[in-house]
Amino acid sequence: MELVGCAKRFGETSVLRDVSFGLRKGESLSLLGPSGCGKTTTLRLIAGFLTPDAGDVFIRGGNVTHVPAHLRNVGMVFQNYALWPHMTVFENVAFGLRLRKLTPRTVETRATAALTQVQLNRLRDRYPTQLSGGEQQRVALARALAIDPSVLLLDEPLSNLDRKLREEMRVELKALQQDLKLTSLYVTHDQEEALSMSDRIVVMNNGEIQQIGTPRDIYERPVNKFVAGFVGHANFLEGVVLSLNGDRAVVRLPSGQTLHALGHGHVAAGSSVMAMIRPERIRITTAPPLRTAADVLTGQLRQIVYEGATLRYIFSLSGRPNEMLFAHGVPDQPPPGLGDDIYAEVLQATVILG
Amino acid sequence: MLYLIGLGLPIVFLLLFFLGPLGWMVLMSLSSQTAGQAPTLVFTLGNFVRLLGDPFYLKNTVWLTLKLAFTSTALALMMGYPIAYFASQLPSRWRGVLITLAVVPLWVNVVVRTFGWAVVLMDSGLLNRALMRLGLVDRPVRLMFTETGVLIGLTQIAIPYIVVPLIGVLTAIDPALQEAAQSVGANRWRTFWKVTFPLSIPGVAAGTLIVFSLNASAFAIPAMMGGERVRMMGLMAFQQAAILGNFPYAAAIGVSLFLLSISTILAYTGILARAFGGGR
Numbered sequence: 001m002e003l004v005g006c007a008k009r010f011g012e013t014s015v016l017r018d019v020s021f022g023l024r025k026g027e028s029l030s031l032l033g034p035s036g037c038g039k040t041t042t043l044r045l046i047a048g049f050l051t052p053d054a055g056d057v058f059i060r061g062g063n064v065t066h067v068p069a070h071l072r073n074v075g076m077v078f079q080n081y082a083l084w085p086h087m088t089v090f091e092n093v094a095f096g097l098r099l100r101k102l103t104p105r106t107v108e109t110r111a112t113a114a115l116t117q118v119q120l121n122r123l124r125d126r127y128p129t130q131l132s133g134g135e136q137q138r139v140a141l142a143r144a145l146a147i148d149p150s151v152l153l154l155d156e157p158l159s160n161l162d163r164k165l166r167e168e169m170r171v172e173l174k175a176l177q178q179d180l181k182l183t184s185l186y187v188t189h190d191q192e193e194a195l196s197m198s199d200r201i202v203v204m205n206n207g208e209i210q211q212i213g214t215p216r217d218i219y220e221r222p223v224n225k226f227v228a229g230f231v232g233h234a235n236f237l238e239g240v241v242l243s244l245n246g247d248r249a250v251v252r253l254p255s256g257q258t259l260h261a262l263g264h265g266h267v268a269a270g271s272s273v274m275a276m277i278r279p280e281r282i283r284i285t286t287a288p289p290l291r292t293a294a295d296v297l298t299g300q301l302r303q304i305v306y307e308g309a310t311l312r313y314i315f316s317l318s319g320r321p322n323e324m325l326f327a328h329g330v331p332d333q334p335p336p337g338l339g340d341d342i343y344a345e346v347l348q349a350t351v352i353l354g
Numbered sequence: 355m356l357y358l359i360g361l362g363l364p365i366v367f368l369l370l371f372f373l374g375p376l377g378w379m380v381l382m383s384l385s386s387q388t389a390g391q392a393p394t395l396v397f398t399l400g401n402f403v404r405l406l407g408d409p410f411y412l413k414n415t416v417w418l419t420l421k422l423a424f425t426s427t428a429l430a431l432m433m434g435y436p437i438a439y440f441a442s443q444l445p446s447r448w449r450g451v452l453i454t455l456a457v458v459p460l461w462v463n464v465v466v467r468t469f470g471w472a473v474v475l476m477d478s479g480l481l482n483r484a485l486m487r488l489g490l491v492d493r494p495v496r497l498m499f500t501e502t503g504v505l506i507g508l509t510q511i512a513i514p515y516i517v518v519p520l521i522g523v524l525t526a527i528d529p530a531l532q533e534a535a536q537s538v539g540a541n542r543w544r545t546f547w548k549v550t551f552p553l554s555i556p557g558v559a560a561g562t563l564i565v566f567s568l569n570a571s572a573f574a575i576p577a578m579m580g581g582e583r584v585r586m587m588g589l590m591a592f593q594q595a596a597i598l599g600n601f602p603y604a605a606a607i608g609v610s611l612f613l614l615s616i617s618t619i620l621a622y623t624g625i626l627a628r629a630f631g632g633g634r
Contacts, residue, residue: 069536076537082530096538
């Protein structure tokens with residue numbers, strides 16, 4: 001599956017600009033972004049519910065830009081499941097199969113197989129309204145899987161489930177994806193979901209692709225402030241690149257302290273950049289850490305927030321009392337007092353462009 | 355207290371002004387009357403036998419009434435459904451305009467509307483002149499004061515009652531349900547018949563029930579567009595009561611009409627529920 005240079009406008013507003021990305025066979029890709037970023041529009045272009053104003057859509061090598069939705073063999077799981085209330089679970093799943101020239105026996109076998117995959121065969125004669133949200137979700141999945149789609153599209157499929165169920169379904173969906181080697185495109189605004197579910201992530205904002213990469217790339221080497229801030233929490237420090245060595249950069253902070261950071265190829269020495277530090281990559285101590293290879297910044301502790309599994313330290317760097325940074329700590333050690341001088345050991349920083 | 359008044363008032367109103375007269379009419383239908391005298395309640399079924407036992411009345415009144423009510427409902431559904439479907443696809447502003455246009459016929463008084471039809475349908479009317487000018491017919495086709503004329507009138511007035519509830523139901527159908535059908539391979543035609551139409555049945559049921567009940571008891575349209583020839587039950591009841599003064603017989607016609615309507619509607623809703631009721 002591939003999108004090449006797709007653009008879409010609704011009236012005056014341009015909702016997609018030059019969106020291109022590919023999806024390899026068997027790969028699971030997430031489209032991640034805030035609401036209104038164009039990710040659902042992108043999905044609908046692939047499903048065939050919308051036609052791009054510019055650009056092309058390819059599925060299995062064929063240009064399907066102007067092929068109507070019902071001929072694309074694209075499975076879709078809708079956010080609200082979109083199950084047909086007048087059909088039983090089995091009829092919902094068998095519907096797509098009955099449209100193909102299959103014998104009734106084959107329809108029966110394949111629909112049953114799809115229902116078994118999602119462990120719902122025992123509820124096959126129920127109506128959708130008699131099912132829980134999680135069960136409806138599975139029926140929607142079985143319905144899309146039954147037609148053996150070229151691409152499986154999932155439009156925020158878990159967002160209507162409660163947290164616990166969502167996490168269970170995530171694991172199950174991932175297992176299914178791996179077992180069936182599904183080529184799937186997963187639209188979500190939940191960064192955790194995108195990180196845990198997919199081989200690669202496409203981060204979108206304002207109708208444009210911000211970054212395409214593996215979950216690890218996206219999290220650890222975001223290309224810009226938007227990606228860094230949207231995927232996970234981040235501290236940003238302004239600075240100037242002093243020197244470069246491969247993809248290692250040395251950044252001088254306004255406080256005069258220096259920081260070693262992962263760089264991107266396109267950063268030159270002398271340029272103004274941001275250094276991004278994930279809060280879990282900062283270790284806060286009251287005494288200067290001994291024997292460390294990491295950079296150690298000094299500052300004052302401003303606030304401690306207890307969050308159960310972690311403590312959140314809010315602190316400022318020496319000489320920059322108005323810029324708040326935060327770091328995660330473990331609650332088992334006695335915390336430093338507010339206003340104390342602290343040492344922040346930076347385990348990993350990444351250079352990003354403003 | 356307020357609750358009791360809110361509930362009690364409508365009940366009292368219905369008892370007093372609907373069920374009361376209805377009961378009175380049932381009793382009247384079981385009475386007998388000799389010309390020039392007051393009816394006496396003798397619990398006879400004679401009036402019903404006279405209506406339902408006579409092949410002439412059975413065919414020209416009872417059957418005619420059911421046939422016209424049914425046909426006008428079916429025609430109005432066939433014409434109203436596409437209008438409602440089209441309207442449901444429009445942005446809400448234009449949908450409002452279309453709904454307004456659809457109910458315009460209801461704003462026009464039945465007398466005025468019927469005269470309008472006369473201008474179009476009479477022997478020297480617009481339609482016949484057009485047909486003759488085009489050479490499609492040599493002589494005017496009789497439409498006014500025929501069953502066909504009444505059917506046209508009944509169908510027209512039925513369309514708004516079909517369209518308005520249907521638009522509501524069709525608009526409320528989640529478009530994702532149709533998209534889901536397309537995504538598994540259904541073309542527009544299949545999507546419509548397998549998804550949209552079954553889901554619109556509540557709207558179809560509401561509209562057709564209203565229309566059937568209204569048209570089965572039609573009075574003004576057969577009276578003005580059918581003349582003496584098309585005697586639907588409502589019209590005949592009126593003639594018996596107001597012209598011939600035979601109140602027991604008129605009441606028997608009324609009660610028969612009421613029972614026929616009710617049983618048709620019950621049978622109809624039963625069929626709908628069995629065919630489309632699953633899951634709801």
